Amino acid sequence: MTQTDDPRIGVFVCHCGHNIAGVVDVEAVAKMAESLPNVVFSCDEMFMCSDAGQQLIRDKIEEHNLNRVVVASCSPRMHEPTFRRVVEEAGVNRYLFDQVNLREHVSWCHTRQPEAATEKAKDLVKMSVARARVLEDLPIKTVKVLATTLVVGGGIAGLRAALDIGDRGFDVLLVEKESELGGHVAKWTHLFPADESGAEVIKPLIKDVKAHKRITTLTNSKVIEFDGYIGNFEVTVENLKTEKKQKFDIGTVIVATGFIPFRPYGYFAYGESPDIVTLAELQELAPSDQLLKPSDGTPVKKIAFIGCVGSREPGVKGHEHCSRHCCAATAKAAADLREKIEEVLILYQDIRTYGKGHEEFYRLARRRHVIFSKFPRDAKPVVTVKNSEVHMSWRDVLADRELTFQPDLLVLATAMIPPEDIAETAKMFSLTRSGDGFFNPEHIKLAPLTTHTAGVMIAGASQAAKNASESVIDASGAAAKAVGLMAKGEVEIESTVSHVLSELCSSCHTCITVCPYGAINMDETVDPPVAFVTEAKCRGCGTCASACPSSAIIMYHSTDNQIMTMVEAYLCSPAQLEGGEPQ
Amino acid sequence: MAKSIGNALIVGGGVAGMQAALDIAAQGFGVCIVERSPSIGGRMAMIDKTFPTLDCSACILTPKLSEVLRHPNITILTNSEVGSVSGKAGDYKVRILKKARYVDEEKCSGCGDCATECPVEVPSEFDQGLGFRKAIYVPFPQATPNVYTVDMDNCIMCNRCVKVCEREAIDLEMVDEIVEFDAGAIIVATGAQLFDVSAYPRLGYSLYDNVINAMEFERLVNAAGPTGGHLIRLSDGKVPMSIGFIQCVGARDVQKGVPYCSRICCMYSIKNAVMAMEHNPDAKVWVYYADIRAFGKGFEEFYEMAKARFGVRFLRGRVAEVMQGTHSGNLVVKVEDTETSEIRLIEHEMVIVSPGMIPPEGMSKLARKLGLPMTDDGYIKIEHSFFGPVATKDPGVFVCGMADGPKDIPDSVSAGSAAAMKATIILAKGEE
Amino acid sequence: MTTVEKKEVQAKKEWEPQIVAFCCNWCSYAGADLAGTSRIQYPPNARIIRVNCTGRISPEFILASLEMGADGVLVSGCHPGDCHYSSGNLKLRARLTIMKMAIEQAGINPDRIRLQWASASEAQIFADGVTTIVEQVRALGPLRREWK
């Protein structure tokens, strides 16, 4: 894996339209790069990622016989795969490419300091060029993908994903922690925008799943261990009742662990009266022709709803997001109930009935004389319980008046929040979470269903608050991602793993204790024993390399030298390093 | 092309259709994208930044464009439309009308010499008529395929391009072609178009130069756009110091036949308001709205950021009228602030109306050809919200993206993948 | 004039802290990306080096950076419990605690090293972290003075 040729580096500085060039003097950056050691070509270009930009790279590789490429453009988290592919098409190993982030890390965050931004850009390019000089090519490895998908969570999303994958001809292992499949939808009495009960929607899905010869369902079960890598995961599932453990080998994963409805203690006197319930609890009240007060069983004549409870609270961690389903669910519930109840009132901040058929419910509710009243953002309604009666007071911003109301039943439309064990699930599958507490997708716009753990997809409410129809779409989409991997049967994996230089290993066992994946073992057949890395298990964190007291571990693509040479390039001018002065 | 049973046809090459194509192709099936404009990319290619994280749209779209172009299983037919469809799920015969582009796609290298030579300048559709293009053109720099097209309606047959093209790619005599294609499944991904806001004369669009629509704004702030990314007024080139955005125009309006919410305009206006502040931090930017519908992942947080960090002002109220202002080119927005019940007159140097979305031109014709029912609003009707949110009445035809109703990018992309999943279940059955 | 001299002249005129920032790919590098896409503005003094995990960072990297003339070092990774590789950040934290004591003995103010946790969604926390280390180091002055 040593590169014998002298480094011949090409530097391509991207304008990104105005995004970079509007702040950074890209021409000056490209000019500076020309003078760096081993740089044989340097230029600036409008859009490096465009077809024209990509062609330029390929052409210049050929023309100048480049064997290293540096592109100074946007975040490598976005385009590194693009450019790696481009250089590879021109015969340069993908690990001999390096990308500089001039946009997210420079022009967009130092917009009003163009000079300092240009200085920073120059430094970053110098650092990248220095790194490029010492990069080494690495082999491209592929692994097989086992033809089974693990679906975690048997709500509407998990059920749909399992069925689609099964119908497409691949095996599914569906793991649900509760005793019944169906998730939350099974509990809802009336679903918007259709007019079915949740049970009517869920039952046929469960029936199909149970009958499907390709789907194995484990209820009362949780994944307790997760190991391996894309295409070849090993999972251990435990039955929570019997504590029986089973191991499975699977190729891909869809996490569809959903949400839970927020129980709003501390908000609007929740918990102080049985007549104050959440929207979720309302749906679980004993079904009868008449809605009855939970406190005394008398018919409800006046009902009030409050929206955004535990949602849309700036600065309150995990509660800043809009919960997306509640406006439509409230409008639907109110319109339905108004047929039997004399007064129905909805207190809201904004009415977000955005989806197909949603505005119709909103209009229907208004037509049926449901009263809508907007309360101010910064002065929430006040609810008190006096003599077991619920009193509400608030300011209606549209009428600019203080109003009061005494409902028989107060319903709080509360936030969708992640299940209690989400941190555990996140850790298990190495997923990150966003501000709303749900899982982060690989890209919020263009890759909403994949994650940064290769081979692990997310779907439904586990990704963000959403309604059941949207969860179903996600589920089929995530299924497509899983099937895509399985249908091909193999996938490329990163070669960025660690390696023990056995002649330097002092048999101290340090690396074995620090590796989070048990990827390092001792080869006892030699004396003294030396450590060795099982590459398939190594995920490339590099913890072992920095822990090894004998510097016996190299981390491919992230060697000590590859890192420190960047620091040096930043802090020591080329004059100091090479004795030459840039123009 | 490969075995007939293993092919899918995708109508519309926007982000939803592209995602569907990639996910089907990833499983080894063949895909043909029929796109009626000269390039794939759809609406996303035109917009400048994208909510909710302000990435530039071209930057995130471009790699997708080249991925689609280069995928060995995907064929792109641009300038093309569906002619007729017969057959049933698993076995459709499709006739595609491939309109003459007068440039040989195999020969053209996209060098642009022809356009430099072409003497005819016409307003660019891509730039919403704010910029110009030649009669031989590509709609935008990253056009995919990167092949020029002659706009015959405006071509004066001077033959100058023909002479200058070193590759002899231009053939002004080219005729339309019919391409036959056998598909096992079909996906409709034709997107949506903007409501024509001149239907509201009181808002001044098409009466006053400085009242523009949101799409025009996106082009104005775009670096590759007609002003090179400088946000200036069309009447006098002045940098606007006060800007108003008007929401729900051609949306949630029963009288105008658009009773539904367009779902994206709140967010794209918040984004554009933020971009206006980005371009000019001293500007005063107002958004006039009925409800702010920031419902998606990260949307509410983005809305908060627009208020708290960028200082965009949000005023709840329907705008009654946009009138000429006191200074030349300025505008006065008459609005009832529903939170204070005051009628206010607010002067702006530029006003942007945010149109809702309506079904694309030709949607009913296409639906007829495919035998698909439509909703009252004119979109493709989905089978069922829970059992078939991307399915249609025909078990071999699926729908995704804005073709069944307005959607933002993430929702369009998820739907594209979902439609791909459904299509491949049918394709795989044929394979057995 | 050589570049070295030029730099020195500048240093006398208007010294600006030079900060080396090690960020893990999964949380803080992404958080820095989000700071950019959200157009959050922060001082341009830090140069980010991307590593897979903060667990990759050995004390030598930090010491060598200071030796080569960095005025401060920022290490930014995932919150404890959120490390993409489960616990690399905890190992780094343990190493850093020991290291800080060592450098204090060498006469270097430990405030020149900042360890922070910033997740992929915490753009503001990332940006504030950069601002904090820059201001801390600015108050301390150039490092060269402190080496014994």
Ligand SMILES: Cc1cc2nc3c(=O)[nH]c(=O)nc-3n(C[C@H](O)[C@H](O)[C@H](O)COP(=O)(O)OP(=O)(O)OC[C@H]3O[C@@H](n4cnc5c(N)ncnc54)[C@H](O)[C@@H]3O)c2cc1C
């Ligand atoms: C009050 C209320 C009313 C609603 N009304 C409507 C409506 O009318 N129409 C509509 O479209 N949407 C409605 N919704 C939204 C709808 O409930 C959700 O969109 C939907 O439930 C999401 O489905 P899911 O499968 O992603 O998640 P869930 O329904 O939450 O299912 C997740 C499943 O995963 C399981 N699980 C969780 N963690 C684990 C784990 N670690 N291991 C194994 N299994 C696990 C859970 O037990 C559960 O079965 C409503 C929501 C609320 C709160």
Ligand SMILES: Cc1cc2nc3c(=O)[nH]c(=O)nc-3n(C[C@H](O)[C@H](O)[C@H](O)COP(=O)(O)OP(=O)(O)OC[C@H]3O[C@@H](n4cnc5c(N)ncnc54)[C@H](O)[C@@H]3O)c2cc1C
């Ligand atoms: C002003 C504006 C700003 C926006 N900003 C954002 C944003 O910041 N973030 C975000 O998430 N979303 C944004 N959106 C929404 C985004 O544009 C859509 O979500 C996305 O474009 C939907 O993709 P699509 O593929 O469904 O449709 P489109 O992008 O419309 O693509 C449809 C394609 O089908 C073609 N077509 C149509 N009819 C036919 C036919 N009969 N035969 C063949 N081809 C046909 C069209 O030419 C087009 O190429 C914005 C929209 C607008 C209008």
Ligand code: SF4
């Ligand atoms: S959907 Fe409506 S009620 Fe729910 S959080 Fe959003 S705005 Fe509030």
Ligand code: SF4
């Ligand atoms: S880099 Fe080292 S510590 Fe990390 S997974 Fe690989 S072997 Fe284990």
Ligand code: SF4
């Ligand atoms: S390479 Fe990156 S910076 Fe350059 S145009 Fe593309 S997205 Fe923008």
Ligand code: SF4
């Ligand atoms: S038609 Fe000819 S001149 Fe025009 S871009 Fe194509 S190759 Fe160049």
Ligand code: SF4
């Ligand atoms: S998204 Fe906003 S502006 Fe658009 S129609 Fe809906 S409420 Fe009106």
Ligand code: FES
């Ligand atoms: S991956 Fe971020 S600290 Fe380990």
